[in-house]
Amino acid sequence: MTEPARILVVGGGYVGMYTALRLQRLLARGEAEVVVVAPEPYMTYQPFLPEAAAGSISPRHVVVPLRRVLDDCQVVIGEVRSIDHAKRTATVATLATEEEGSEPVDMVYDHLVLAPGSVSRTLPVPGLAEHGIGFKTVEEAIGLRNHVLEQLDIASSTRDPAIRDAALTFVFVGGGYAGVEALAELEDMARYASRYYHNVSSADMKWILVEATGRILPEVGEEMGTYAVRELRGRNIDVRLDTRLESVENRVAVLSGGSRFPTRTLVWTAGVKPHPVLASTDLPRDERGRLKCTAALCIDGAENAWAAGDAAAVPDITAAEPGKECAPNAQHAVRQAKLLARNIVASLRDEPVQDYRHAYVGSVASLGLHKGVAHVYGRKLKGYPAWFMHRAYHLSRIPTFNRKARVLAEWTLSGLFKREIVSLGSLEHPRAEFELAAGTGRHNETS
Numbered sequence: 050m051t052e053p054a055r056i057l058v059v060g061g062g063y064v065g066m067y068t069a070l071r072l073q074r075l076l077a078r079g080e081a082e083v084v085v086v087a088p089e090p091y092m093t094y095q096p097f098l099p100e101a102a103a104g105s106i107s108p109r110h111v112v113v114p115l116r117r118v119l120d121d122c123q124v125v126i127g128e129v130r131s132i133d134h135a136k137r138t139a140t141v142a143t144l145a146t147e148e149e150g151s152e153p154v155d156m157v158y159d160h161l162v163l164a165p166g167s168v169s170r171t172l173p174v175p176g177l178a179e180h181g182i183g184f185k186t187v188e189e190a191i192g193l194r195n196h197v198l199e200q201l202d203i204a205s206s207t208r209d210p211a212i213r214d215a216a217l218t219f220v221f222v223g224g225g226y227a228g229v230e231a232l233a234e235l236e237d238m239a240r241y242a243s244r245y246y247h248n249v250s251s252a253d254m255k256w257i258l259v260e261a262t263g264r265i266l267p268e269v270g271e272e273m274g275t276y277a278v279r280e281l282r283g284r285n286i287d288v289r290l291d292t293r294l295e296s297v298e299n300r301v302a303v304l305s306g307g308s309r310f311p312t313r314t315l316v317w318t319a320g321v322k323p324h325p326v327l328a329s330t331d332l333p334r335d336e337r338g339r340l341k342c343t344a345a346l347c348i349d350g351a352e353n354a355w356a357a358g359d360a361a362a363v364p365d366i367t368a369a370e371p372g373k374e375c376a377p378n379a380q381h382a383v384r385q386a387k388l389l390a391r392n393i394v395a396s397l398r399d400e401p402v403q404d405y406r407h408a409y410v411g412s413v414a415s416l417g418l419h420k421g422v423a424h425v426y427g428r429k430l431k432g433y434p435a436w437f438m439h440r441a442y443h444l445s446r447i448p449t450f451n452r453k454a455r456v457l458a459e460w461t462l463s464g465l466f467k468r469e470i471v472s473l474g475s476l477e478h479p480r481a482e483f484e485l486a487a488g489t490g491r492h493n494e495t496s
Contacts, residue, residue: 057158061087064164064358067386073121083122102190103234131329165324167359176298198472215311223318224260237417242470268412273422344404357385413439
């Protein structure tokens, strides 16, 4: 008897999880072994990160545990350091590697699915590495929520006007989905929270959105993007178009127009770039560092190697103009993953593979509670209808009935009760209290 084929899935995000999920449903027993290597034991549903940051959804409910949904797959928590596809091996470092003091191990595979996703694209802006805050993971989202609420506490308790002004100034760089939705949701939350402070009002806060191009939210079209700018400015949010961040040294945001804003909060959402592991492979990449793929989601010129999502340059065969590629978003990633799994199974069975084709249907974006913009199937919506569509669409897309039910329950309860405004920043340093007690004799009444 021959050994079952081993399918190595690199990454546990949209493409990685959905591909493995579909593979375990399509494969016959003993036909193949699916191994998923991911740095975290969960998949993060990123469109819900702004609502998690604003407290509308519990952080636990925007992540999907891989071991629960991929019960027929082998899940390995670790990182792929390099790939030698000519030898069909991947070098993997697990959580135990450092503990053991051992070297990363080589994992052999027959089919490779590269879906490591993307990482934040940073620029050599002075002070950015020291003071910038990202918004790509659930940890960053919750950390940012705690940070914003702590700034209100600082502003409320200080007598120094310079410290107060810096604490109440919030700068977001990047006018795409992540930047606009994060700013809009957090501004909503902070404005609501300010009513519980005797000496801080919403008028005291400065919210600034910095975008290097002349528009925000390009995915929803120019008209809806213009409406979004008008809506944000109507809430006293300072939207700076055609503006770049020049420096953030010493916690002072310096913009290309010469404006200077002392701030304790600078959120960087100015784009993403392919995961660094792609540079440690022998697979072909394009000028932007993404894997060159065919319409069938095969890596061009590499047998039994597949890719989709942010890491892949997939031709859009439904586009009118030649050479156009599929946008790196969740709408394509989920659909590509399902076809990718079918094509791998077809390849194992010596059956023909299919090309990926999906005409882009449009986009939706939230601008805070009960506010949004949408451009779907040629129809343009704004305000409450767009916000409702945003929630309905993403509720339908988040994996598992368990998560759908929990998110819907939380939305229902949030409509009946007041918004939570508790900062749990101490969660980031869980041993601080014990270390203080052990080192200073604090709480000696318990001894």
